[in-house]
Amino acid sequence: MDEKTSVGVIGLGIMGRRMLEALSSHDKFYASHIWDPSAVSVAKATPLAPEAKVCDNPAAVIEGAKAIYLACPPDPRRLYAMIAADCGKPLFLEKPLGINMAASRSMVHHLEKTRVPAAVNFVQATGEPLAAIKAALQSGEMGDLVGIDIEVSYAQWPRLWQKDAAWLKLRSEGGMTREVISHFMFFAERLLGTTHLNWTSPIFPDETLCETNLSARLFNPDGLPLNVFANVGGAQPDKQRVFVKGTKKSFKVEQFSELWVSEGDRFSQVVFPSDNARIDGLHVQLDHFDKCIRGEPHLLATIQEALSVQEKIEGMLAG
Template sequence: MTHKTAIIGLGIMGRRLLENLLVHPAFEPVALWDPSAGSCDKARAVAPGVPVVDSAEAAIAAADVLYLACPPVPRKAYALAAAGAGKAVFLEKPLGVDIPESRDLVQRLAAAGTPAAVNFTQASSRGFEVLRSAIDGGEAGDVLGIDIVVTYPAWPRAWQVDADWLRFKAEGGYTREVISHFLFLSERFLGPLTLRWAHPSYPADPALCETQVLARLETTDGRPVSVLGSVGGAQPDRQEVTVKASKTGFRFTEFYQLWKSTGGEWSAAYDFPTDPRRDSLQRQLGELDKCVRGEPHRLATPEEALRVQVLIEGMLAGQS
C-alpha cells in the first residue's frame, strides 16, 4: 500500500519533495494547497495529475500523510489539525520561531500518538551513514569538535526569492534555514549542545534578517562547535561543516558531499551520486515510509528539532 500524501506549501521545497514523491513507490501525492495562485500553477506544471484543492482543510482530509512546507508560523495549526485527525505529519524546519509555541506543539504531537518527523534532509543521507560508520568503527578517532561556515553573496539566494518571507527577521534568515541543519548534524554526532555566546548583526531596517552571526556552542564535556555566518560581497555560496577528529577529519560541502582527510588534501569519502539532492530526498522518503509505518527510522524527531530551535533562537537573540 502507498501512503496518500498531501502537501501544504508549494514553494521550492514543496515542489522538490513533490517531484520525489511522484517517483517513490511508497507514496502517492493526492492533494496540494498553497494560498499563492502562482505557486499552485508551478506545482501543476510539476504534477499535472495531482489535484490542487481549495483549502488546507481539504488537503488534510484527502491524505494519510501531510507534508508541511509552508512558513513556520502557520505550521503548528496545520500539524495539530492533521495529528488530531490521525494523520502522519512531516514538517519542514525550522520547527517554529516561538519556543513556547513549539514546545506546546511537540507535547501535543506526542500526546496525539501519530507519526511525526522534521525534514532535516541530511538525516538519512549517505554522508551521515559514512560518517557514523567512520566514528563507530574507529577510522575517525576521537571527535574533537565541529566548525560551521556559511557565507552567501546575498540572502535569500537567487532560487529562493519567490519565498519573500525568508528575508525578514520574523520568520526567515539563513541561521534558521541553513545553520539549523548543521546544528542538527552536530547534535547527532556530538550529543546535546549548550550555547555559550553568540553575536548576530542586523541591517538598519529592523524588519530584515541577520547579515552576520558568530557563535560558540559546547558539548557537556567541552568540545566546541564554532559557527561563522555572513552575507555580502562577490563570492560563491559556501556551506561547509568540518568534523574535526584525531585520526581522520571529515567535511560536508553543499549539504550532500562528504570529504575526508588524514592531514593532506580532502578526498571524496564515497562515490557521489549523479544527482545528490535527488538521492538524499529519495532516502529521506524511505525513512519517512518507516516512520509512518511505526518502524525505527533516522529522521529528525520533533524533540530534536525543538532542541535545535532553542539554540538557533538563542543565537539570533545574541548571548554573551
C-alpha cells in the same frame, strides 16, 4: 504490491515543489491533494503533480490525504500540524520546527499526546556523509572527536533560486540561520549530542531584515566545541560546509552531500553525490518516512531533535 500512501502537500514554494517531484517518482507515496495561498505557486506546482487535487484551503488537504507534508512558513505550520495530528494523519514537517519556543514546545507536546507518527525533513539524517562519519567515530578510525565547525557564506540572501519566498529575507521568520544552519546544527548534534549555547553575536541590517552575519560557540556535555560562522555579501560562490575534527582523521561535508577526509594533509573527496542527488536524498527520506508511519526504526529527525535545534537557532539569533 502495497498500495501507495496518499500525501497532502501544504506549501508549494521551492521545497514543496521539490517534494512533489520526489513523490511523483517514489514507489510508496504519491501527492493526492495540494494547497498554497499563492496562485503563482499553485500554477508552478500543478505540472509536477497533475493528478493531485488543488484544494481551496489547508483543511481540505488534511481531510483528503492519508499523510501530510508541511512546507509552508514556520508560523502557520504549527497550526496545520496540530490539526492534522488531531485527525490522526502522519506528519512530515519542513524545518525549522518553528520560530517561537513556547509555541513549538506546545506543538511538540500536542503531537506527542496524539502519538501520531511525525518527523522533520533534515535531509542529512539519512545521507551517506553522516553515516560514514558516525561509523568512523564508533570504530575509532577518526580517533577522538575534538570539535565541529560550521561555515556558511552567501553572496546574497535569499539566494536567487529562493526569490519567490520573500519571507526568507525577514527577521521575523527567515534568515540563513534558520534555513541553513539549522540543518548543520542537527548534523552536529547527531554526533556531539545535545549542545548548549555559550555565546553568540548576530548582526542585523535593521529591525525588519534578517541577519547578515553570525558567530556563535556551543559546547556539548563533554566540553567539545561547536563553532558557527556565517555571513552574507561580496562577489563569491555560496559556501556551505561542516568540519568534523578528529585526532586521527577529520571530515569535511560540502554542499550537504559531498564528503571529504583528511589525515592532516589536504582533504580528499570520498563521497561523490549523483547528478540527481537532491531528489535521491528526498527519496531516501521518504523511504524512512514510510518506516516512521509503520512504527519501524528510522533515521529521520524526530520532533524532539528538531526542538533542540530550534532552541539553539533562536538562541543564536536572540544575541
